[in-house]
Amino acid sequence: MLLLFIHVLLALLSENNFVGASLRGIAKPNCPTDCGNLTVPYPFGMGKGCALDESFELICNSTFNPPKLFIRSGNIQIYNISDSEISIFNSVAYSCYNESGSSDIVNSTTSFEETSPFTFSSINKFTVIGCDNYAWIRGLHLHGSDYMTGCMGICTNVSNVLKNGKCSGVGCCQTPIQKGLKGVNITIGSFDNHMNVWPFNPCGFAFLADENHFRFGGARDLSGASKLYLDSHVHILVDWVIGRGKRNCSQATECKANSFCTDDEELGGYRCSCNKGYQGNPYLLNGCQGQFRI
Numbered sequence: 001m002l003l004l005f006i007h008v009l010l011a012l013l014s015e016n017n018f019v020g021a022s023l024r025g026i027a028k029p030n031c032p033t034d035c036g037n038l039t040v041p042y043p044f045g046m047g048k049g050c051a052l053d054e055s056f057e058l059i060c061n062s063t064f065n066p067p068k069l070f071i072r073s074g075n076i077q078i079y080n081i082s083d084s085e086i087s088i089f090n091s092v093a094y095s096c097y098n099e100s101g102s103s104d105i106v107n108s109t110t111s112f113e114e115t116s117p118f119t120f121s122s123i124n125k126f127t128v129i130g131c132d133n134y135a136w137i138r139g140l141h142l143h144g145s146d147y148m149t150g151c152m153g154i155c156t157n158v159s160n161v162l163k164n165g166k167c168s169g170v171g172c173c174q175t176p177i178q179k180g181l182k183g184v185n186i187t188i189g190s191f192d193n194h195m196n197v198w199p200f201n202p203c204g205f206a207f208l209a210d211e212n213h214f215r216f217g218g219a220r221d222l223s224g225a226s227k228l229y230l231d232s233h234v235h236i237l238v239d240w241v242i243g244r245g246k247r248n249c250s251q252a253t254e255c256k257a258n259s260f261c262t263d264d265e266e267l268g269g270y271r272c273s274c275n276k277g278y279q280g281n282p283y284l285l286n287g288c289q290g291q292f293r294i
């Protein structure tokens with residue numbers, strides 16, 4: 001009797017796990033689900049007919065090992081995908097100087113196509129690291145307006161720079177950005193070619209960073225060796241919606257059984273979510289499944 005009970009319990013537990021693990025983030029039937037260690041959930045898809053439409057089509061490039069996932073246009077590499085956001089790899093603007101003040105300056109630009117479902121999330125902060133730098137960001141809002149803001153990275157003595165991971169304003173400056181930008185250009189420069197700070201700060205950096213995942217590294221980040229680290233470890237969060245600029249929940253057909261629709265009025269689109277007590281992919285037929293609860 002006891003054995004039977006344990007058996008049933010184990011079966012139920014594993015079924016519960018199975019439902020949770022197999023349905024979250026599943027792709028369209030007969031479509032690939034993975035690119036390297038990333039799962040690509042519908043409405044995203046890899047290959048013809050696997051995505052909701054062309055703008056959700058992603059490219060898995062397996063000439064890299066492990067394979068890398070890209071947005072179809074613009075050579076933008078994806079780090080991860082979630083219900084309402086994707087995170088992408090960074091494009092860091094930098095200005096580096098040698099001892100005599102000669103410079104190596106690179107501006108950065110990242111933009112999504114006109115019809116794309118993507119805009120930069122306002123969770124990102126415009127971030128400038130440096131002791132003799134100014135930088136500005138110029139963005140194009142999806143409603144067509146031009147947007148601009150800036151920040152200055154200033155410090156006179158590296159011993160003033162905090163080491164606790166906070167961007168405190170000394171050697172590191174952060175400012176919010178508007179929601180709904182679909183393209184950004186970042187320009188960086190130096191007041192005095194780093195002449196007075198060069199021994200501890202030869203380079204300045206400017207980039208967007210998901211504020212929950214960026215930690216200022218203090219003197220390490222100012223030392224100049226951090227560009228590669230910033231490129232690969234500091235990600236940008238990108239909002240996505242469906243029906244952008246064309247439809248809202250009242251005309252939505254994408255939210256399947258046991259799911260509901262939420263408008264994002266600012267971005268002019270919507271997203272689907274499974275009803276309470278259901279889990280899975282709301283964009284797929286029978287995607288939202290009831291959870292067995294013990």
Ligand SMILES: *[C@@H]1O[C@H](CO)[C@@H](O)[C@H](O)[C@H]1NC(C)=O
Pocket residue numbers: 059061062063064
């Ligand atoms: C994959 O990446 C390589 C190297 O960057 C590039 O030459 C190739 O065109 C890419 N393939 C696709 C399908 O984008």
Ligand SMILES: *[C@@H]1O[C@H](CO)[C@@H](O)[C@H](O)[C@H]1NC(C)=O
Pocket residue numbers: 037038066079080
């Ligand atoms: C994918 O794997 C790489 C290392 O190969 C790791 O750095 C990264 O965090 C992983 N991404 C996800 C979303 O798990």
Ligand SMILES: *[C@@H]1O[C@H](CO)[C@@H](O)[C@H](O)[C@H]1NC(C)=O
Pocket residue numbers: 080081082083
């Ligand atoms: C990727 O996104 C999923 C879904 O939001 C999340 O559970 C997971 O922790 C993320 N992985 C990384 C490495 O950030």
Ligand SMILES: *[C@@H]1O[C@H](CO)[C@@H](O)[C@H](O)[C@H]1NC(C)=O
Pocket residue numbers: 098099100101102
């Ligand atoms: C600084 O860079 C310039 C231009 O690349 C070069 O001519 C000069 O020799 C460099 N100075 C030092 C001290 O490295």
Ligand SMILES: *[C@@H]1O[C@H](CO)[C@@H](O)[C@H](O)[C@H]1NC(C)=O
Pocket residue numbers: 105106107187188
């Ligand atoms: C960076 O952008 C600024 C302003 O648009 C421009 O003046 C400068 O020449 C650019 N620098 C490089 C290296 O492209």
Ligand SMILES: *[C@@H]1O[C@H](CO)[C@@H](O)[C@H](O)[C@H]1NC(C)=O
Pocket residue numbers: 109138139140183184185
């Ligand atoms: C960014 O720079 C590119 C190339 O210089 C330009 O075509 C684009 O309009 C700029 N975008 C913004 C938002 O300023």
Ligand SMILES: *[C@@H]1O[C@H](CO)[C@@H](O)[C@H](O)[C@H]1NC(C)=O
Pocket residue numbers: 156157158159160
């Ligand atoms: C930097 O700060 C340290 C410790 O407070 C001090 O000893 C040093 O003289 C300062 N250097 C400059 C150039 O102000």
Ligand SMILES: *[C@@H]1O[C@H](CO)[C@@H](O)[C@H](O)[C@H]1NC(C)=O
Pocket residue numbers: 247248249250251263
């Ligand atoms: C949804 O779109 C319809 C038709 O374009 C419009 O009449 C309605 O006001 C919109 N509703 C919302 C909540 O935006």
